Structure formats: C-alpha cells, structure tokens
Amino acid sequence: xxxxNITTTRRWVVKIGSALLTADGKGLDREAMxxxxxxxxxxxxxxxxxxxxxxxxxxxxxxxxxxKTRPKAIHDLQAAAAVGQMGLVQAYESHFQVxxxxxxxxxxxxxxxxxxxxxxxxxxxxxxxxxxxxxxVVNENDTVVTDEIRFGDNDTLAALVxxxxxxxxxxxxxxxxxxxxxxxxxxxxxxxxxQGQAGDPAxxxxxxxxxxxxxxxxxxxxxxxxxxxxxxxxxxxxxxxxEPAVLNRLRQGEEVGTLLLAAREPIAARKQWLAxxxxxxxxxxxxxxxVKVLSQQGRSLLPxxxxxxSGRFTRGELVVCNDQQGREIARGLANYSADETLKIMGQxxxxxxxxxxxxxDEELIHRDNLVLV
Numbered sequence: 001x002x003x004x005n006i007t008t009t010r011r012w013v014v015k016i017g018s019a020l021l022t023a024d025g026k027g028l029d030r031e032a033m034x035x036x037x038x039x040x041x042x043x044x045x046x047x048x049x050x051x052x053x054x055x056x057x058x059x060x061x062x063x064x065x066x067x068k069t070r071p072k073a074i075h076d077l078q079a080a081a082a083v084g085q086m087g088l089v090q091a092y093e094s095h096f097q098v099x100x101x102x103x104x105x106x107x108x109x110x111x112x113x114x115x116x117x118x119x120x121x122x123x124x125x126x127x128x129x130x131x132x133x134x135x136x137v138v139n140e141n142d143t144v145v146t147d148e149i150r151f152g153d154n155d156t157l158a159a160l161v162x163x164x165x166x167x168x169x170x171x172x173x174x175x176x177x178x179x180x181x182x183x184x185x186x187x188x189x190x191x192x193x194x195q196g197q198a199g200d201p202a203x204x205x206x207x208x209x210x211x212x213x214x215x216x217x218x219x220x221x222x223x224x225x226x227x228x229x230x231x232x233x234x235x236x237x238x239x240x241x242x243e244p245a246v247l248n249r250l251r252q253g254e255e256v257g258t259l260l261l262a263a264r265e266p267i268a269a270r271k272q273w274l275a276x277x278x279x280x281x282x283x284x285x286x287x288x289x290x291v292k293v294l295s296q297q298g299r300s301l302l303p304x305x306x307x308x309x310s311g312r313f314t315r316g317e318l319v320v321c322n323d324q325q326g327r328e329i330a331r332g333l334a335n336y337s338a339d340e341t342l343k344i345m346g347q348x349x350x351x352x353x354x355x356x357x358x359x360x361d362e363e364l365i366h367r368d369n370l371v372l373v
Contacts, residue, residue, distance in 0.1 A: 003253045006237075009168035011049040011130075013234070014040065015158035019175045020241040021056035021088075027063035028056065028087055032241075034095050036173070039247040040135065041099035048251070049130045051165060053138045053158040054092070060084030085139070092137050102134045107141035113160055114279050114318075123164050130165070155221040159228035159236075163276050166266070170229040171250065172222050173241035178258035179219060181206055198223075198230035198260040226260040231275050233266030235259060271371040274318070274332060282311025282319040282338055284345075284364070291323045294330050295372060300363035301332070303352065306345035313338045319365070332370030335361040 016036060022028055040050055058077060061084030062070065071077055085105075093103050106126065112118045129136045140157055155172060162170045177184075177192055184190035196203050207219035219238075226236035239246055239257025249256050267275065286294070290305025301321065313319055314337045321330040334341065341364065343355050352359040 003255055003259065006169060006250060007253045010047070011051075011165065011167045012043065012169045012171060013051050013053060013158055013162045013165070013167045013229075014171045014173065014247065015053040015154055016055065016173045016241060017154070017175065018055040018059045020173060021054065022059040022063060028060050028091050030091055030095075033091055034098075036241065036247070037092070037095040037099065039245060041096070041101060042248055043251060044099075044101065044133070044135070046251070051126060051130070051136045051138060051161060051167070052092075053154055053161055054088065055139070055154045057081045057084040057088050057139055060087045088139075089137065092135075096135055102132075104129050104134050104136050106136050106138045108138060108157065108161075109141045110279055113164070113273075113276065116273065119164070119273055126161075126165050153221045155225035156228065159225035159234075160276050162229040162234045163232040163272055166232055167229070167234045170225070170234050170236040171247065172225065172236065172238045173246065174222070174238060175240065175242065176219070176238075177240045177243075178238050179203065179206060179223070193258050194255055195259045195261070197263045198236060199227040199263060203260075223260070228276060230260075230262035231267055232272050233262050235261050267371065270368075274369065274371045275373060279318060280311075280320050280331065281313035281317040282309065282334070284309055284319055284321050284341070285324060286321055286329065287324070290321075291329055294321065294370070298367060300367040301330075301365040301370060302349055302362070303336075303341070303344040303347050303364050304349070306341065306364065309338055309341045309345055311338060315360075321365070321370075328373055330365075330370050330372045332365035335364055335366065 020032065040052065043050055058070070058080045061080030061082065064083050064087065065080060067080065071080065089105050096103050108122065112122055126136055138157065138161055140154060158170060158172065179193045180190040181193060182190045193206065203223055204220065207223055222238050229236050237250060237257050237259050239250065243256060246256060266272065284306050285308035286305050287307050290301060293299045293305065294301060307324065311319070313334055315335060316333055318331060319334045320328055321332070322328055336344065340356060344352050347355060349362045
C-alpha cells in the first residue's frame with residue numbers, strides 16, 4: 001500500500017492516546033475532541049467505515065478525582081477508569097450527535113478475544129454497528145480487568161480490533177509526529193521516518209520506552225501494534241493528533257507521520273485469531289528438525305521434535321514454540337497438558353499410548369491450530 005492507495009481504503013481503526021485526549025492530564029480536551037470527531041464524521045461521509053479506539057478513561061478519572069500521578073494499586077486504577085469512562089462516553093456522544101451520528105461503547109478485555117466464541121461475537125457486533133453507521137468507541141475494560149487478562153496498552157488493543165474487523169488501515173494518533181531516526185527531544189537533527197515495513201526489527205532500535213505518566217504505551221508499543229495489525233493485512237500510520245486536519249490529510253494521501261506497510265498477505269481468520277492471542281500459557285523448545293518441518297514444510301508438531309517444556313498449560317491452551325536459541329518460531333493450541341508433554345517429548349507418536357496409557361491425538365499441535373510468527 002502506498003500513500004495514494006490510502007485514498008481508496010474503506011475501513012479504518014483510529015486510536016487516540018491519553019496525552020492528546022486529556023491535554024496532558026488536565027481533563028478531557030473537549031475542543032480537541034470536537035476537532036477529531038469532525039474529521040471522523042467527514043471520513044464517514046466519504047464512505048469510510050470507522051471504529052474508534054479511545055484511551056483517556058483512567059486519565060479523565062484521575063482529573064476528576066484530583067490525582068496528579070497514575071496510581072499503581074489495581075483497585076485505584078479501576079476506580080479511576082469507572083469515574084472517567086462516564087465523562088469520556090458522554091463527550092464522544094455529544095460531539096458525534098452534532099454530526100448526526102450515534103455512538104456505541106464497546107469495552108473489551110483479553111478474555112473476550114482469547115475465547116473463540118466471544119471473539120466471533122465481538123466481531124459480529126462491531127460489523128453490525130459498522131453496517132448501521134454507528135461509531136463504535138472501543139476501550140479496554142479497565143474497571144474489571146486484571147493484569148492476567150490485560151492487553152497492556154491501547155495500541156495493542158487497536159491492532160487487535162483492526163484484526164477483528166479486517167481493517168485496511170490502523171491510524172495511531174499520538175503527541176509525536178511519528179517515528180524518528182533518533183529521539184527528537186534530545187537531537188535537533190532527528191529525521192522523521194516517513195515509511196517502513198511493519199515488523200522490521202531495525203525500526204525497534206529507533207524506539208524508546210514510554211515517556212508519559214498517563215498512558216502505558218510508547219513508540220515501541222506502536223511498532224508492535226503495527227506488526228500485529230499487519231497479520232490481517234492492515235497498514236499502520238503513526239501521526240500527531242495535533243496536526244491540523246490530520247485524518248483528512250491522511251485520507252487525501254498526504255505524507256503525514258510514519259506509514260508502516262503490511263509486508264505480507266493477511267493470514268486466514270482462525271490463524272489470525274491464534275496469532276493475536278497474547279495469553280501464552282507455556283513454551284516448547286524444538287530441535288532443528290522440528291523447526292525446519294514447521295517453518296519450511298507447514299506440518300504439524302510431533303512430540304519427537306520437542307526438547308524442553310516450560311509453563312503450566314492444559315489441553316487446548318496456547319503455547320509458544322521456540323528454537324534452541326530462544327527465537328519464537330510459531331504458536332498454537334496444545335493437544336496435551338504440560339505434564340503429559342513432559343512425559344512424551346522426544347518420543348515417537350507410536351509410543352504415546354505406551355507412555356500415557358492413552359492417545360488422544362498423534363500431534364502435539366495440529367497444523368490447523370498452529371501459526372508461524
């Protein structure tokens with residue numbers, strides 16, 4: 001996809017970060033929100049289907065409660081999210097109504113997307129809202145979420161929503177102009193990277209950590225989000241939300257921000273779902289033969305190719321497959337538990353019944369439940 005191709009794309013996910021929405025922690029910046037909503041309304045009028053992923057609930061709650069720094073205790077964060085979500089939704093609804101648009105609130109946590117049935121339910125709901133012309137405003141369900149089921153940041157959530165609805169473009173609006181070749185805050189000669197490939201390891205070296213105390217993200221999370229979005233064929237644009245009419249200019253093909261292209265064709269829906277899951281329950285270390293079979297021949301993983309097992313997982317849970325240097329090769333759903341895998345690893349399939357007293361499957365991970373990464 002080139003900049004010019006963006007002019008013909010039909011489905012966008014737009015993510016707006018906390019620092020933008022809350023004027024760096026001073027409460028919701030309703031004037032700025034009105035400007036972004038006007039741009040989104042223009043996109044909708046031009047036939048672009050839009051889903052909005054919005055940060056800001058915790059930050060708005062902090063402002064309402066008079067808190068200056070982000071709390072660390074989970075119950076305090078959840079309380080802030082509950083308070084702030086009210087103001088966030090009210091603001092979006094009132095601004096979109098000016099343009100004759102209804103909004104819908106969608107709160108997700110990782111359990112919603114790691115369960116296949118709930119994943120499909122969320123997908124169908126979002127698709128129905130898109131068909132109705134309703135703007136879905138998506139956020140992480142911070143009020144009830146725990147660290148075990150947390151996405152980690154709304155950049156990741158936005159990428160998974162892009163996967164969920166098969167978006168063409170993911171736009172991440174931030175308080176930075178995009179990705180630079182060095183930190184622009186410390187280097188006056190820093191140059192904006194206008195285009196690259198999503199998932200390019202060389203770009204990771206250019207990104208630092210999170211710089212703010214409102215959100216959990218940073219440039220590195222945006223690069224990882226771009227890699228995730230690319231799994232369903234979506235290209236990602238990282239741009240400044242403070243640029244005038246930024247969304248409309250992107251739609252017109254103007255060179256704004258950093259465009260990260262999806263480097264490969266979208267993977268099939270079920271494997272896309274597998275790849276997008278972040279709740280890994282265990283790790284299998286594979287020998288060279290198994291790595292070759294998986295990566296070059298697209299076959300199932302058999303117990304004989306496993307040399308080490310870590311983690312506590314049960315049948316049907318997600319495990320990562322690494323080579324002996326620790327590089328992730330694939331991930332998939334295990335047909336045997338961790339205890340069972342420890343007993344049969346390195347053994348031929350014919351010995352599973354002898355070792356365990358039963359054999360449910362010949363494969364440790366069937367190729368239909370395995371995706372290369």
